[in-house]
Amino acid sequence: GDSVTQMEGPVTLSEEAFLTINCTYTATGYPSLFWYVQYPGEGLQLLLKATKADDKGSNKGFEATYRKETTSFHLEKGSVQVSDSAVYFCALGNTNAGKSTFGDGTTLTVKP
Amino acid sequence: DSGVTQTPKHLITATGQRVTLRCSPRSGDLSVYWYQQSLDQGLQFLIQYYNGEERAKGNILERFSAQQFPDLHSELNLSSLELGDSALYFCASSEDLVPTGELFFGEGSRLTVL
Numbered sequence: 119g120d121s122v123t124q125m126e127g128p129v130t131l132s133e134e135a136f137l138t139i140n141c142t143y144t145a146t147g148y149p150s151l152f153w154y155v156q157y158p159g160e161g162l163q164l165l166l167k168a169t170k171a172d173d174k175g176s177n178k179g180f181e182a183t184y185r186k187e188t189t190s191f192h193l194e195k196g197s198v199q200v201s202d203s204a205v206y207f208c209a210l211g212n213t214n215a216g217k218s219t220f221g222d223g224t225t226l227t228v229k230p
Numbered sequence: 231d232s233g234v235t236q237t238p239k240h241l242i243t244a245t246g247q248r249v250t251l252r253c254s255p256r257s258g259d260l261s262v263y264w265y266q267q268s269l270d271q272g273l274q275f276l277i278q279y280y281n282g283e284e285r286a287k288g289n290i291l292e293r294f295s296a297q298q299f300p301d302l303h304s305e306l307n308l309s310s311l312e313l314g315d316s317a318l319y320f321c322a323s324s325e326d327l328v329p330t331g332e333l334f335f336g337e338g339s340r341l342t343v344l
Contacts, residue, residue, distance in 0.1 A: 150330040161232060161320060161335035162273075169330065207273060211329035217286045218263070218329040222272035 120145040124208045124221035131169055131228050139193040139224050141182075141208035149212040151175075151191040156205040156223070164204070165193075198228045200207050233257060236321050236336035248309040251339045255302055255323030257300055262283070262304040263324075263333060268317040273304055278325045279304055311343045 123139040143151070150169045154162040166175030171186035180195045191208060208221040243249055255262050275288035276286035279298035290296075293311075298304040308309040308315060318340050322333040 149327075151324045152332070154333075159337075160323075162333075163232065163235070163335065164332045167332065182295060211331070213328045213330055215276060217274065217275055218333060220265075220273040 120149070120210060120219040121138045121208055121213050122208050122219050122221040128225040128227060133200055133228055133230050134197045136201075137193070137195040137198045137228075139206055139226070139228070141167050141191045141193065141210075141221060142187050143191065143208075143210050143219075145189075145210055145212050145219075147212060149210040150213065151182070152209040153180070153182055153191070153193050154207040154209060154220075156207065158204070162207060166169070174190070175177075192197075198226070199228055200228045202226060207229075232334040232336065234323050234327060234334050234336035236339050240290055240335065240340050240342075242342045242344065243311060247311050248307065249311065249319075249341065250342075251308070251319050253305040253306070253321030253323075254302070255321070257330055259323035259325055259334070260302065261324045261327060261329075262282075262298055262302070263322040264290075264304070264306050265321060266317050266319040266320065267338070270321050276306070278301060278329075294334075301304045302304065308341070311341075315322070315344050316341055316343045320324060 131213045152167045153165040164178040168175040168184035211218045235254040256309045276290040278286040318338045322335045
């Protein structure tokens with residue numbers, strides 16, 4: 119079945135540091151890929167998405183590129199802020215499987 | 231605000247009891263999904279309903295059941311509760327049947343089983 123593997127956390131960075139959170143997936147067909155973010159005490163919300171190979175999703179300074187050849191969708195941000203502290207989930211939505219599959223989440227803490 | 235409403239926000243109960251969690255999806259969304267988030271198992275897909283019908287099933291225990299009503303709200307029923315059922319239960323909704331679009335999540339219902 120489908121699966122999503124993301125970088126284990128927690129990750130702690132200083133403000134303005136570069137962020138990479140790795141995500142790889144296994145799926146049949148051509149899934150859509152997502153990054154969701156969960157701020158403390160809140161539900162998940164969509165951060166960015168990509169629907170086909172080589173698409174780049176971007177939002178709030180975060181970027182991720184759909185790499186079919188490496189089955190990856192790594193999340194990057196050039197300069198993190200304290201307000202980016204949250205849990206980040208990589209996910210895929212697959213018509214073949216009929217469901218969305220989420221990674222385990224990576225907790226990011228940014229220190230001033 | 232995602233537009234998805236979940237009640238109750240917090241619930242404390244004892245082992246062996248039964249609880250019902252409620253979800254109102256975003257206006258116009260026909261699909262409702264239930265997820266369980268626990269510390270050691272991440273976000274686990276439980277079940278999906280689309281326009282009143284069950285469409286996909288994940289790792290949902292037999293002690294758990296769900297339904298979606300004609301007004302599209304959904305309820306997740308958890309019975310014979312065990313300590314291990316303590317978790318955050320999320321409801322999400324989307325426009326489509328297929329899961330290739332954005333999911334809109336509620337703030338979750340935190341269940342504590344003592």
